[in-house]
Amino acid sequence: MKRIDTAAIIVFILFGILIVPAQDRPQQRREVRFNPQQDSVRFARMNGEINEKLEALRKSIGGQEDKPAPEVFKNIQVFKELKAGQIPGMMETWSRSLGTSCQHCHIVDQWQKDDKPEKQIGRDMLQMLGEINSKQLANIRNLDSKEPTISCWTCHQGRIKPPKAPWERQFRQEGKF
Numbered sequence: 001m002k003r004i005d006t007a008a009i010i011v012f013i014l015f016g017i018l019i020v021p022a023q024d025r026p027q028q029r030r031e032v033r034f035n036p037q038q039d040s041v042r043f044a045r046m047n048g049e050i051n052e053k054l055e056a057l058r059k060s061i062g063g064q065e066d067k068p069a070p071e072v073f074k075n076i077q078v079f080k081e082l083k084a085g086q087i088p089g090m091m092e093t094w095s096r097s098l099g100t101s102c103q104h105c106h107i108v109d110q111w112q113k114d115d116k117p118e119k120q121i122g123r124d125m126l127q128m129l130g131e132i133n134s135k136q137l138a139n140i141r142n143l144d145s146k147e148p149t150i151s152c153w154t155c156h157q158g159r160i161k162p163p164k165a166p167w168e169r170q171f172r173q174e175g176k177f
Contacts, residue, residue, distance in 0.1 A: 049101045053108060054088045061085065074112035078123050094122065097152035099159050125152070 061072050065085025070076045072084035079090060095101055102108055105118040114120065129150065137148040155162040 046095075046099075046101050050092060050095050053102045054092055057088050057091075057111075058085075061088075075114065078126055094152060097158065098156050104160070 061084050064072045065083060067084050068080070069082045069084045069087050070080050073087060076087075079087060082090070091102065095104075098104065105116055105122050107113045107115055129152070133149045137143065137150070140148070157163060
């Protein structure tokens with residue numbers, strides 16, 4: 001079995017992502033919990049839930065939108081530098097990036113509670129995202145971007161668990177990964 005070095009794998013992955021048109025890529029088998037194309041009823045229900053909860057949240061902070069988030073929300077551990085009025089938009093972005101609704105991470109109407117492990121996972125993932133954007137991407141030489149960034153969507157693409165690349169399973173079976 002030949003050993004493929006890291007640089008070759010990266011080139012191969014970038015080729016697959018950037019060069020090969022989407023319609024020419026092999027269909028991959030995914031562990032998909034949520035797929036808007038296949039489950040439009042659930043998607044509509046989820047959107048309605050998100051909109052309803054966010055509207056209630058926006059109303060609850062009415063008149064306090066310009067205050068620092070920690071003065072309005074209890075147990076804010078990330079986004080401390082944001083204004084309270086920006087928090088609902090951030091939560092909406094996360095919900096849509098993960099293809100889920102508020103109760104995936106929160107106990108609805110008891111937002112400050114940390115009872116669900118998914119809430120801490122989200123905080124940790126946000127920290128990882130910040131480190132990748134501020135440190136890792138900045139150190140990649142010859143990257144054709146002035147301000148390269150990734151987001152939750154980059155990996156999750158509307159799914160709670162990010163889909164795997166079509167070739168990943170084969171590479172793991174062959175011991176190339």
